[in-house]
Amino acid sequence: MLIYVIRRLLVAIPTIALLVVASFLMMHLAPGGPFTSERPLPPEVLANIEAQYGLDQPLWKQLWDYFYNIVVHFDFGPSFVQKDRTVNDIIAQGFPISLTYGSLAFLAATIIGVVLGIAAAIRHNSWVDYFAVSIGIAAQALPNFIMGPILILTFTLWLGVLPGGGWNGGQWEYLVLPVIALSTSYMGSIARITRSSMLEVMNSNFIRTARAKGLPARAIIWRHAMKPTLLPVISYLGPVFVYVLTGSVFVDLYFSTGGLGQSFVSSALTRDYAVLLGVTILYGTLTVLVNLATDLAYAWFDPKIRY
Amino acid sequence: MTILSVKDLRVGFETQDGRFEAVKGVSFDIRAGECLGIVGESGSGKSQSFMAAMGLLPPNGSASGSVTLAGKEILNLPVGKLNRVRGADVGMIFQDPLTALTPHLKVGEQMAEVLKVHRGLSGAQARKLCLDWLERVRIPEAARRMKQYPHELSGGMRQRVMIAQAMLCEPKLLIADEPTTALDVTVQAEVLDLMDELKRELGTAIALITHDMGVVARMCDRIKVMRLGAFVEEGEVHDIFAAPQHDYTRRLLDAMPRIDKGESGGHIEGEEILRVEDMKVHFPIKVEGGLFGKTVPLKAVNGVTFGLKAGETLGIVGESGCGKSTLARAVLRLIDPSDGSVSWLGKPLHAMDKKALKAEREDLQIVFQDPLASLDPRMTIADSIAEPLKTYRPGLTKSERREEVLKMMERVGLEAEKYNRYPHELSGGQNQRVGIARAMINRPKLIICDEAVSALDVSIQAQIVALLKELQAEFGMSMLFISHDLSVVREISNRIMVLYLGRIVELADAETVCSAPRHPYTRSLISAVPIPDPAAERARTRIRLPGELPSPLDAKAALRFLPSKLAAGETDYVPQLEEVAPGHFVAEHDDLDRIMAEDAA
Numbered sequence: 001m002l003i004y005v006i007r008r009l010l011v012a013i014p015t016i017a018l019l020v021v022a023s024f025l026m027m028h029l030a031p032g033g034p035f036t037s038e039r040p041l042p043p044e045v046l047a048n049i050e051a052q053y054g055l056d057q058p059l060w061k062q063l064w065d066y067f068y069n070i071v072v073h074f075d076f077g078p079s080f081v082q083k084d085r086t087v088n089d090i091i092a093q094g095f096p097i098s099l100t101y102g103s104l105a106f107l108a109a110t111i112i113g114v115v116l117g118i119a120a121a122i123r124h125n126s127w128v129d130y131f132a133v134s135i136g137i138a139a140q141a142l143p144n145f146i147m148g149p150i151l152i153l154t155f156t157l158w159l160g161v162l163p164g165g166g167w168n169g170g171q172w173e174y175l176v177l178p179v180i181a182l183s184t185s186y187m188g189s190i191a192r193i194t195r196s197s198m199l200e201v202m203n204s205n206f207i208r209t210a211r212a213k214g215l216p217a218r219a220i221i222w223r224h225a226m227k228p229t230l231l232p233v234i235s236y237l238g239p240v241f242v243y244v245l246t247g248s249v250f251v252d253l254y255f256s257t258g259g260l261g262q263s264f265v266s267s268a269l270t271r272d273y274a275v276l277l278g279v280t281i282l283y284g285t286l287t288v289l290v291n292l293a294t295d296l297a298y299a300w301f302d303p304k305i306r307y
Numbered sequence: 308m309t310i311l312s313v314k315d316l317r318v319g320f321e322t323q324d325g326r327f328e329a330v331k332g333v334s335f336d337i338r339a340g341e342c343l344g345i346v347g348e349s350g351s352g353k354s355q356s357f358m359a360a361m362g363l364l365p366p367n368g369s370a371s372g373s374v375t376l377a378g379k380e381i382l383n384l385p386v387g388k389l390n391r392v393r394g395a396d397v398g399m400i401f402q403d404p405l406t407a408l409t410p411h412l413k414v415g416e417q418m419a420e421v422l423k424v425h426r427g428l429s430g431a432q433a434r435k436l437c438l439d440w441l442e443r444v445r446i447p448e449a450a451r452r453m454k455q456y457p458h459e460l461s462g463g464m465r466q467r468v469m470i471a472q473a474m475l476c477e478p479k480l481l482i483a484d485e486p487t488t489a490l491d492v493t494v495q496a497e498v499l500d501l502m503d504e505l506k507r508e509l510g511t512a513i514a515l516i517t518h519d520m521g522v523v524a525r526m527c528d529r530i531k532v533m534r535l536g537a538f539v540e541e542g543e544v545h546d547i548f549a550a551p552q553h554d555y556t557r558r559l560l561d562a563m564p565r566i567d568k569g570e571s572g573g574h575i576e577g578e579e580i581l582r583v584e585d586m587k588v589h590f591p592i593k594v595e596g597g598l599f600g601k602t603v604p605l606k607a608v609n610g611v612t613f614g615l616k617a618g619e620t621l622g623i624v625g626e627s628g629c630g631k632s633t634l635a636r637a638v639l640r641l642i643d644p645s646d647g648s649v650s651w652l653g654k655p656l657h658a659m660d661k662k663a664l665k666a667e668r669e670d671l672q673i674v675f676q677d678p679l680a681s682l683d684p685r686m687t688i689a690d691s692i693a694e695p696l697k698t699y700r701p702g703l704t705k706s707e708r709r710e711e712v713l714k715m716m717e718r719v720g721l722e723a724e725k726y727n728r729y730p731h732e733l734s735g736g737q738n739q740r741v742g743i744a745r746a747m748i749n750r751p752k753l754i755i756c757d758e759a760v761s762a763l764d765v766s767i768q769a770q771i772v773a774l775l776k777e778l779q780a781e782f783g784m785s786m787l788f789i790s791h792d793l794s795v796v797r798e799i800s801n802r803i804m805v806l807y808l809g810r811i812v813e814l815a816d817a818e819t820v821c822s823a824p825r826h827p828y829t830r831s832l833i834s835a836v837p838i839p840d841p842a843a844e845r846a847r848t849r850i851r852l853p854g855e856l857p858s859p860l861d862a863k864a865a866l867r868f869l870p871s872k873l874a875a876g877e878t879d880y881v882p883q884l885e886e887v888a889p890g891h892f893v894a895e896h897d898d899l900d901r902i903m904a905e906d907a908a
Contacts, residue, residue, distance in 0.1 A: 124366070125366075203365075204406065205401060205403060205406040205407045206406060206407055206408055206409040206410065208363060208401070208407070209399075209401065209407045209408065209409070209469070210409065211362075211363055211393070212361060212363060212393055212394065212398075212399040212473075213393065213394035213420065213421050213424075213472070214389075214390040214391065214392070214393035214394030214395060214421070214424055214425060215390070215394070215420060215424055216387075216390060216424065217386065219420065219424070223409075223412070223420070224409045224412070227411045228410065228411065301411065302410065302411060303410065303411055303456040303458070304410060304456070304458045
């Protein structure tokens with residue numbers, strides 16, 4: 001298995017390199033640049049600034065320098081838009097924030113979703129099932145950009161129990177609303193997938209065998225049905241983990257958390273090449289690692305999988 | 308002593324179209340130490356009766372009547388009380404051993420559970436009992452199997468694990484629901500022997516639910532014939548086979564082809580239309596090793612040579628993994644062979660480009676095993692049948708095409724009003740008729756039937772075989788008839804080819820192969836086929852080759868019948884086919900005694 005992990009990581013290097021080259025070229029293909037503005041700068045000034053950031057070099061040279069600095073100095077370069085800040089700084093500041101409430105949202109969505117789904121499947125066609133299914137559908141229908149304002153309206157403006165924004169070093173009061181806003185829709189999907197997966201597993205032949213053996217319901221569900229039930233959930237969780245980290249731009253916006261999602265989107269709008277590429281590489285690496293973790297988790301759930 | 312007594316058992320299912328009665332009031336007793344056969348075709352309610360008795364119906368099912376186990380009522384008991392009976396007093400084994408064991412629990416773990424809930428045993432005590440039972444059901448290397456997962460075992464071994472697990476608490480009754488239907492014939496024979504032994508040694512009563520009259524003839528003391536939820540006939544097994552009273556029983560027995568009797572294809576003379584020379588199909592298989600793994604060839608078909616005459620049917624038999632389906636597909640180039648040549652009417656099929664091949668395919672058709680899955684669910688059956696017409700006779704007008712389709716539908720026994728039906732609206736047998744109609748519509752010169760009747764009920768199977776024979780008599784096409792069921796193959800084929808791990812071990816006239824086989828593998832195969840006649844079945848001796856069918860990746864497996872060459876170190880030796888009598892080819896092999904001695908060592 002160690003060999004498998006090494007092999008996967010080796011394959012990941014060209015994948016990420018390809019990702020960088022593709023995003024780099026696509027950014028440069030689009031007309032305009034970080035220093036184009038409505039009131040054009042005098043040509044000499046523009047040329048000066050571009051020379052300072054190396055934009056006057058041929059594309060291949062820019063790309064080479066970029067790679068060289070990353071590999072040798074682990075330096076993702078200066079931001080083109082935010083003066084005196086490097087990409088390393090921006091990521092170091094925003095990523096821990098995104099990671100904190102993203103992971104919490106991920107955990108909340110997974111735990112509540114799986115529990116709801118299992119409860120619904122075990123009490124199929126009872127009020128527990130209908131209740132869980134309604135919650136699931138409602139949650140799924142509320143994306144975080146809807147949940148954000150609703151939560152602020154309710155808990156901050158109306159009830160006045162929780163702060164409506166800010167980070168404040170990640171104190172729990174500041175975490176609650178962003179985590180809820182981010183997790184609900186994923187929780188709904190996870191509940192739905194768990195429920196249908198468990199219903200299918202409970203109909204399978206080996207569950208019939210377990211029942212024929214005279215095992216109590218608890219043993220059947222936990223020992224026999226649980227692992228196969230969670231297989232499809234696991235494959236959904238991998239991408240979800242990356243989404244909660246990347247897709248948090250609305251949460252950053254509504255709750256002024258200062259996470260990385262906002263930097264990602266604004267860098268694309270302002271053509272901040274360096275920040276955009278830096279964050280892309282970060283998310284790319286994250287995706288590769290999460291996919292690897294998912295595949296490794298599979299082996300624990302299904303012994304048929306060998307590496 | 309009566310173990311299980313069932314009185315007026317009724318089982319129904321709530322469906323969207325109202326309540327459906329699957330079992331309509333059946334009564335029977337099972338006594339200690341006897342094997343009661345419940346025989347019937349799919350949908351007869353034979354399984355559901357026992358599922359209901361054991362409280363294993365799906366949520367929409369319900370049962371009424373009375374089921375007593377050793378005098379105590381168990382029907383519709385609450386689950387908690389029922390759980391004291393299930394697995395302790397009654398053991399159950401099911402049809403499909405591939406899915407009947409929990410995939411993520413080790414064999415030892417799932418077995419030990421039974422002892423824990425029913426006997427309160429755990430740890431070393433439980434392990435020892437499990438091991439004892441695995442050895443009793445003759446699983447090789449039982450201690451190692453305890454730590455393996457079900458998917459690491461072969462189908463036969465998994466069914467043995469199921470039996471061992473069901474027998475752990477030495478139940479009074481073992482319910483076996485089609486226990487050998489998914490198994491190869493030699494494995495089936497061994498599993499049946501094992502069950503018979505348990506019955507004799509422990510006095511365990513067995514309820515054997517099956518559709519196979521041959522299995523019944525071998526195993527049962529008494530039988531009940533079930534149809535549409537009710538028994539139509541019951542009695543001692545010898546009486547029923549000797550003098551069936553009910554019309555349905557008679558039809559069921561008549562429909563069973565026999566390996567030892569009845570008409571077989573007979574010899575046929577004609578011009579050779581297909582010649583396959585040294586066909587090889589190797590699949591690359593990834594195995595562990597090195598940073599990026601390595602691939603080894605799986606030799607699915609490993610040098611097969613044969614010819615087929617016009618109007619002739621060649622049966623291809625062998626156990627799962629012997630390469631029979633792969634061979635057929637490679638002949639049609641549905642998969643590309645790795646080596647070898649196929650000469651079709653003198654033209655090299657293996658070297659043709661796509662266009663030329665497409666033109667030839669008009670004459671080369673195939674009928675697959677699963678009739679429902681091999682038809683496009685979104686096309687009406689008429690559209691499916693008409694498709695080859697559109698490809699090969701594009702000049703036909705719509706009404707001409709309709710005429711052709713209707714004519715062919717009538718020919719294969721499909722009523723004209725089925726014209727606009729979809730596959731899911733038809734039964735398995737009807738869908739297979741559609742498959743045959745589609746294959747036959749352009750009057751091909753060769754039809755390959757790949758397990759074409761294997762998924763069908765016995766009586767339907769007999770109808771389809773009869774239909775194929777009629778069509779052959781009328782249109783004169785040749786057939787390659789692939790099946791794991793030797794009795795059916797014997798009935799339809801002129802010659803039979805026996806494959807073992809991708810190579811021919813014997814090839815001769817159908818009658819010769821079945822009544823005077825020469826190769827040890829063929830002999831063991833033929834002797835394992837159950838005969839639907841208790842007197843004949845119980846009188847004959849079986850040739851048991853010890854061990855299971857080895858993996859095709861095992862290099863030594865190819866020389867299983869030539870231990871002398873293995874002993875001489877010639878591991879790459881390829882057994883040659885010898886013509887022992889005109890038209891009777893047998894692969895080189897050592898004496899049976901030598902092979903048996905080798906395996907025992």
